[in-house]
Amino acid sequence: xxxxxxxxxxxxxxxxxxxxxxxxxxxxxxxxxxxxxxxxxxxxxxxxxxxxxxxxxxxxxxxxxxxxxxxxxxxxxxxxxxxxxxxxxxxxxxxxxxxxxxxxxxxxxxxxxxxxxxxxxxxxxxxxxxxxxxxxxxxxxxxxxxxxxxxxxxxxxxxxxxxxxxxxxxxxxxxxxxxxxxxxxxxxxxxxxxxxxxxxxxxxxxxxxxxxxxxxxxxxxxxxxxxxxxxxxxxxxxxxxxxxxxxxxxxxxxxxxxxxxxxxxxxxxxxxxxxxxxxxxxxxxxxxxxxxxxxxxxxxxxxxxxxxxxxxxxxxxxxxxxxxxxxxxxxxxxxxxxxxxxxxxxxxxxxxxxxxxxxxxxxxxxxxxxxxxxxxxxxxxxxxxxxxxxxxxxxxxxxxxxxxxxxxxxxxxxxxxxxxxxxxxxxxxxxxxxxxxxxxxxxxxxxxxxxxxxxxxxxxxxxxxxxxxxxxxxxxxxxxxxxxxxxxxxxxxxxxxxxxxxxxxxxxxxxxxxxxxxxxxxxxxxxxxxxxxxxxxxxxxxxxxxxxxxxxxxxxxxxxxxxxxxxxxxxxxxxxxxxxxxxxxxxxxxxxxxxxxxxx
Amino acid sequence: xxxxxxxxxxxxxxxxxxxxxxxxxxxxxxxxxxxxxxxxxxxxxxxxxxxxxxxxxxxxxxxxxxxxxxxxxxxxxxxxxxxxxxxxxxxxxxxxxxxxxxxxxxxxxxxxxxxxxxxxxxxxxxxxxxxxxxxxxxxxxxxxxxxxxxxxxxxxxxxxxxxxxxxxxxxxxxxxxxxxxxxxxxxxxxxxxxxxxx
Numbered sequence: 179x180x181x182x183x184x185x186x187x188x189x190x191x192x193x194x195x196x197x198x199x200x201x202x203x204x205x206x207x208x209x210x211x212x213x214x215x216x217x218x219x220x221x222x223x224x225x226x227x228x229x230x231x232x233x234x235x236x237x238x239x240x241x242x243x244x245x246x247x248x249x250x251x252x253x254x255x256x257x258x259x260x261x262x263x264x265x266x267x268x269x270x271x272x273x274x275x276x277x278x279x280x281x282x283x284x285x286x287x288x289x290x291x292x293x294x295x296x297x298x299x300x301x302x303x304x305x306x307x308x309x310x311x312x313x314x315x316x317x318x319x320x321x322x323x324x325x326x327x328x329x330x331x332x333x334x335x336x337x338x339x340x341x342x343x344x345x346x347x348x349x350x351x352x353x354x355x356x357x358x359x360x361x362x363x364x365x366x367x368x369x370x371x372x373x374x375x376x377x378x379x380x381x382x383x384x385x386x387x388x389x390x391x392x393x394x395x396x397x398x399x400x401x402x403x404x405x406x407x408x409x410x411x412x413x414x415x416x417x418x419x420x421x422x423x424x425x426x427x428x429x430x431x432x433x434x435x436x437x438x439x440x441x442x443x444x445x446x447x448x449x450x451x452x453x454x455x456x457x458x459x460x461x462x463x464x465x466x467x468x469x470x471x472x473x474x475x476x477x478x479x480x481x482x483x484x485x486x487x488x489x490x491x492x493x494x495x496x497x498x499x500x501x502x503x504x505x506x507x508x509x510x511x512x513x514x515x516x517x518x519x520x521x522x523x524x525x526x527x528x529x530x531x532x533x534x535x536x537x538x539x540x541x542x543x544x545x546x547x548x549x550x551x552x553x554x555x556x557x558x559x560x561x562x563x564x565x566x567x568x569x570x571x572x573x574x575x576x577x578x579x580x581x582x583x584x585x586x587x588x589x590x591x592x593x594x595x596x597x598x599x600x601x602x603x604x605x606x607x608x609x610x611x612x613x614x615x616x617x618x619x620x621x622x623x624x625x626x627x628x629x630x631x632x633x634x635x636x637x638x639x640x641x642x643x644x645x646x647x648x649x650x651x652x653x654x655x656x657x658x659x660x661x662x663x664x665x666x667x668x669x670x671x672x673x674x675x676x677x678x679x680x681x682x683x684x685x686x687x688x689x690x691x692x693x694x695x696x697x698x699x700x701x702x703x704x705x706x707x708x709x710x711x712x713x714x715x716x717x718x719x720x721x722x723x724x725x726x727x728x729x730x731x732x733x734x735x736x737x738x739x740x741x742x743x744x745x746x747x748x749x750x751x752x753x754x755x756x757x758x759x760x761x762x763x764x765x766x767x768x769x770x771x772x773x774x775x776x777x778x
Numbered sequence: 779x780x781x782x783x784x785x786x787x788x789x790x791x792x793x794x795x796x797x798x799x800x801x802x803x804x805x806x807x808x809x810x811x812x813x814x815x816x817x818x819x820x821x822x823x824x825x826x827x828x829x830x831x832x833x834x835x836x837x838x839x840x841x842x843x844x845x846x847x848x849x850x851x852x853x854x855x856x857x858x859x860x861x862x863x864x865x866x867x868x869x870x871x872x873x874x875x876x877x878x879x880x881x882x883x884x885x886x887x888x889x890x891x892x893x894x895x896x897x898x899x900x901x902x903x904x905x906x907x908x909x910x911x912x913x914x915x916x917x918x919x920x921x922x923x924x925x926x927x928x929x930x931x932x933x934x935x936x937x938x939x940x941x942x943x944x945x946x947x948x949x950x951x952x953x954x955x956x957x958x959x960x961x962x963x964x965x966x967x968x969x970x971x972x973x974x975x976x
Binding site: 560561609612624625628629632639640641642643644645676677679684697701704705 | 893941
C-alpha cells in the first residue's frame with residue numbers, strides 16, 4: 179500500500195507526527211494511496227510531503243483513483259484546503275476514504291461536494307466517498323478569463339490604469355466587464371462591456387455589483403477586482419503555475435507609500451478575524467433574515483480582532499478582503515455575495531464564512547502579487563500594519579524606510595480643491611458661526627488642516643439627539659476625515675456625546691475620541707501634503723530611481739519572507755515582481771501602444 | 779426643542795406673563811435658548827398672557843431620589859415622563875428649592891434620556907431660584923445643545939501644536955519598537971544566525 183506522509187511546515191506550530199496518534203493501517207485496501215499526518219512506527223512512508231501549509235497544492239502531486247485520508251481533518255487546520263485539492267484532483271469514479279476523523283461536520287459532507295462526492299459506505303472509522311461527477315470548480319481551462327470591475331461615475335484615472343494593465347495580460351481569451359458607468363475621462367469604451375447600470379448608488383451596492391459581474395461573465399474563470407488593484411504583468415503565468423480548480427483565491431497585495439518604491443506596505447488582500455467565530459449576536463438583515471452580519475451588529479463585529487493573515491495559515495475566518503477575487507464563475511454563482519450588504523459592511527467576511535460553511539475555502543495564490551494604486555490610511559497605524567505571524571500570534575510590520583523623508587504619494591484619495599470644498603461644506607452645515615480665515619491653507623499642510631479642524635469642532639452647533647449626532651459624525655468622516663471610519667468608532671462617539679455632551683469633543687477630549695483617525699493620518703504625513711494635487715500623484719514616473727528603489731525593496735523584503743509576505747522566489751523574483759506590478763504614470767494616460775492584446 | 783430657563787419668582791408670581799415672554803423671546807431667537815428673569819417679566823404689558831393649558835408641570839422631586847449622599851437623579855422616572863408627556867406640550871420642570879449641583883445632575887440624566895427620543899418636546903422650561911438662574915441656564919443649554927465655542931487664534935495654535943507633538947510621540951513609540959526589531963535583525967546577520975527558510 180503506497181503511504182505518503184504529510185508534514186506541516188515547521189514554524190506554523192501545527193501538530194507534528196510525534197504529537198499525533200499512531201497511524202492505523204488496518205482495513206485499508208492495499209491499492210489505496212494513504213495520506214496522513216500520522217506515523218506508523220512499523221511502516222516506512224513511500225514519500226514524505228514536507229512543508230505543508232495553506233499555500234500547498236498537493237492535488238497536483240498524485241494521480242490515483244483510490245485515496246485514503248487518515249485523520250487529516252482532525253490533525254490539520256489546513257485540511258479544508260488539502261481536501262479541496264484532493265477532491266478536485268480525483269478522477270470521476272475514484273474512491274476517497276476519510277478515516278479516523280473526530281469532527282462534527284466533516285468537510286466533504288458539505289453542500290459544495292454533495293452532487294459529486296457520494297458517500298457509499300459508512301463504517302465505525304469513517305466514510306467512503308465515490309466521486310460520481312466533476313465538481314463545479316473543475317469547469318473550464320485557464321485560457322479564458324472574465325475581468326470584472328465595479329466602477330462609479332467619479333474620475334476614471336484608476337480605472338484607465340487598471341483596464342490598460344488587463345489588456346496587456348498574457349491571457350489568450352479575455353473580456354472586461356465594468357459594472358456601472360465610469361467617469362467621462364474613461365479611455366477604453368471599445369474594449370469593455372458595461373453591465374449593471376441599473377444598480378443605484380449611494381450606498382455603494384458592491385456585493386450586488388460583483389454578483390452581476392459574475393452572472394454576466396462569459397468565461398469560466400472570474401477575476402473580480404476593484405479599480406485600485408493593479409494586476410501583475412505575468413497574471414497568466416501565476417494562475418497557470420497555481421493550477422486549475424481553485425476556490426476563492428486572491429493575490430498578496432503591496433502598496434508603496436512613496437514614489438520610488440522604497441516603502442512597501444502590505445495592503446488589504448487577505449485578512450483573518452480569529453475572534454469572529456465567538457461573535458454570536460444576530461440581527462435583522464435588510465431583507466429581514468437573521469444574520470450575525472446584520473447592520474445592528476456591525477459595531478460588535480468591528481470591535482473583534484483583525485489582522486493581515488499569514489499566507490501559510492488557514493482558519494474558518496480567513497477571508498479575501500474583497501478587492502481582488504480570483505474564482506470560478508461556477509463557484510461564485512453557487513455562493514454569491516449577500517446582495518443586501520453594502521460596501522464596508524463586512525460583505526467579504528460574511529461571504530467567506532458562508533463559503534466555508536458550504537465547503538469552499540479561501541486562500542492565496544502565492545505566485546502573483548498585485549499592487550494597490552491608492553490606499554486608505556485607516557488600514558495602517560502610523561504606517562505599520564498588524565500581521566498574523568507564522569506561529570499564529572500577531573505582530574506589527576513597518577517598512578524599513580518608513581521613517582525617512584522620502585517623497586510620498588498622497589495620503590487621502592481626494593484632490594486639494596475637493597478637500598477644501600468638503601471642509602467648507604462641513605463648516606457651513608455644522609459650524610456656521612466660525613470664521614475660517616486660513617481655510618485655503620488647510621488642504622496643503624497637516625498643521626493647517628489640524629488648526630481648521632480644531633476650530634470647526636469647537637465651533638460646532640448641534641442638538642444632542644441621536645439622529646442629529648449620528649448625522650454629524652457621518653458628515654465629519656465624509657467631509658473632514660475623508661474615509662469611512664469603523665462602526666465601533668461611530669458607536670463609541672455616540673455614547674461619549676450622550677454621556678458628556680459637548681465635552682466629548684472639546685478641549686483635550688479631542689485627542690482620544692473624535693480625532694482618532696486624524697491622529698493616524700497626521701502621523702503618516704507629519705508636516706507634509708495630505709491630499710493630492712492631481713490623481714497622477716499616485717503614479718510614479720518610469721525612472722532609474724524607481725528601479726533602484728525596487729531593487730532595494732526586493733532585497734529588504736527578503737527579511738519579511740514567511741512573515742508579512744510569502745515569496746515563492748528569491749530576490750530576483752521579487753525584483754521582477756515589483757517592477758512588473760508598478761503602476762507607472764503612462765498607465766493613467768491615453769493609450770499609446772497596447773501591443774498585441776485582445777479586447778473585450 | 780426650545781430651552782427656557784425661568785426665574786422662580788417670575789413663574790410663581792406671574793406665570794402667564796412669564797410664559798408669554800418666553801414664547802415671544804423664543805420666536806425671535808435663532809438658537810432657541812432663552813432666559814426669562816423677573817425684571818423682564820415685570821416690564822411686560824399687563825395684557826400679555828399665555829394660556830397654561832398646554833403646560834405640563836413636573837416638580838423636580840419626582841425626578842430625584844434621596845439617599846445618604848443627597849439627591850440622585852431617578853432615570854426611570856425621567857424616562858417615563860419623557861415618553862408619557864405628549865411632544866406638542868410645553869414641559870416645565872419646577873426645580874425651585876434645589877441646589878445647583880442637583881439640578882446639573884438631573885439635567886445630565888435628562889440629556890441621556892432625551893438623546894434617543896425620536897421627537898423632542900416643543901419647549902422645555904426649567905424653573906429655578908433666581909440666585910442660580912444663570913449657572914442653571916448654562917447647564918440647561920449645554921445639556922441639550924452643543925453650543926459653539928469660538929477659539930482665539932492663539933488657543934487654536936496651541937491646541938494644534940499639542941496635537942502635532944502628541945502625534946509625533948505616538949509615532950516614535952511605534953518606531954522605537956521598530957528599532958528594536960532592526961537591532962535584533964542586525965545581530966542575527968552579524969552572528970550569521972539568520973537562515974532564510976526556503
